[in-house]
Amino acid sequence: MSQLILNLDKLRHNIRFLSRHCREHGLGITGIIKDPCADQIIINQMMALGFENIGISKVPKNPAAKPVFSKRPIYITLPSIHELPDIVRYFGTSFNSEITVIEQLNQTAIAMNCSHSILLMVDTGDLREGVMPEQVLDTVREIHRIRPRNINFAGIGTNLGCCAGTLPDEHNLGIISELADQIEYTLDIEVKTVSVGGSVLLKWLQQKPLPGRINNIRLGESLFLGTIPTINQVHPDLDTRVATFTSDILEIQEKRVMPPQLCGKDALGTLPEFSHQGIRKRAILNFGICDTCPSGLTPIIPGIQIVSVNSNYTLADITDCTHPLKVGDFIDFTMNYQAFLQSLISPFTQIRYLE
Numbered sequence: 001m002s003q004l005i006l007n008l009d010k011l012r013h014n015i016r017f018l019s020r021h022c023r024e025h026g027l028g029i030t031g032i033i034k035d036p037c038a039d040q041i042i043i044n045q046m047m048a049l050g051f052e053n054i055g056i057s058k059v060p061k062n063p064a065a066k067p068v069f070s071k072r073p074i075y076i077t078l079p080s081i082h083e084l085p086d087i088v089r090y091f092g093t094s095f096n097s098e099i100t101v102i103e104q105l106n107q108t109a110i111a112m113n114c115s116h117s118i119l120l121m122v123d124t125g126d127l128r129e130g131v132m133p134e135q136v137l138d139t140v141r142e143i144h145r146i147r148p149r150n151i152n153f154a155g156i157g158t159n160l161g162c163c164a165g166t167l168p169d170e171h172n173l174g175i176i177s178e179l180a181d182q183i184e185y186t187l188d189i190e191v192k193t194v195s196v197g198g199s200v201l202l203k204w205l206q207q208k209p210l211p212g213r214i215n216n217i218r219l220g221e222s223l224f225l226g227t228i229p230t231i232n233q234v235h236p237d238l239d240t241r242v243a244t245f246t247s248d249i250l251e252i253q254e255k256r257v258m259p260p261q262l263c264g265k266d267a268l269g270t271l272p273e274f275s276h277q278g279i280r281k282r283a284i285l286n287f288g289i290c291d292t293c294p295s296g297l298t299p300i301i302p303g304i305q306i307v308s309v310n311s312n313y314t315l316a317d318i319t320d321c322t323h324p325l326k327v328g329d330f331i332d333f334t335m336n337y338q339a340f341l342q343s344l345i346s347p348f349t350q351i352r353y354l355e
């Protein structure tokens with residue numbers, strides 16, 4: 001039985017710290033959850049403790065059945081032209097970069113008699129979604145030319161530290177801030193939101209405020225793991241122990257570990273390794289890639305080494321573990337973000353809240 005244990009006190013600590021810290025820098029926070037079916041408990045904590053909104057990266061399977069937000073959340077992925085009605089129904093705002101999609105979103109919003117806001121994404125160097133900075137004015141002009149227009153141009157946004165590992169600097173942050181001014185001066189169109197993400201921006205905020213016009217920050221990983229991605233650092237003011245993965249031992253046997261005579265690849269196509277050979281104490285743990293990302297887990301007690309992973313098992317060498325372990329015992333792990341996300345979305349991993 002696999003569980004993702006979420007410590008709500010520690011989560012609240014992180015939410016409170018980030019709310020205060022970002023407010024001091026004039027920033028509203030969009031709390032990022034990659035799971036559209038995310039438990040309401042997490043979202044409630046974020047909204048109750050000062051976050052401005054929630055950003056979600058997937059369209060829920062049944063958007064009509066879950067109007068659970070007091071405020072419609074933000075769709076932080078580019079809308080697929082095949083899913084526009086669901087996006088307009090469920091989300092108040094979406095991130096966009098393609099004028100043809102924006103036109104269709106507008107048609108959809110008109111047909112549904114619904115309002116919908118868009119944030120124009122700008123590629124400031126991380127090579128993720130977005131128009132190039134020099135195309136921004138023309139694109140905003142085109143958006144405003146759409147008639148009749150039900151969609152509302154809410155502002156601009158950019159991503160850092162995601163695809164190219166681009167760190168925030170004066171240059172890329174300056175681009176997005178100056179573009180907001182240019183749109184207002186040149187086109188006389190209000191830019192309400194200037195949004196940057198994700199948690200990599202926290203490194204910058206440890207030293208100084210973000211340039212002028214930036215007024216929204218999107219944070220995901222740091223909330224749950226207390227870490228700053230891209231530079232792989234722990235944030236000194238955040239708690240790293242919000243989330244723990246735990247699962248039980250199904251088998252403990254002494255095995256003769258040696259390379260087979262005829263050796264191919266394992267179930268997942270990786271070449272098996274036999275770092276410790278001879279008689280070894282091996283444990284089979286009750287999870288695999290259906291439940292989490294096993295390679296992103298680190299056992300909290302020492303002496304446990306993950307040696308093989310498949311769809312439903314994770315095999316560990318426990319020969320060097322001094323803790324007395326037996327079948328049925330639970331082993332706790334810390335997680336990287338990939339393991340956290342995959343356990344959060346797996347239907348087989350139960351989420352347990354610790355008060």
Ligand SMILES: *Cc1c(COP(=O)(O)O)cnc(C)c1O
Nearest residue numbers: 032076197198199218219220221
């Ligand atoms: C996931 C995501 C974020 C959050 O990034 P973290 O580094 O996890 O804080 C922000 N913006 C967008 C568009 C995202 O997809």
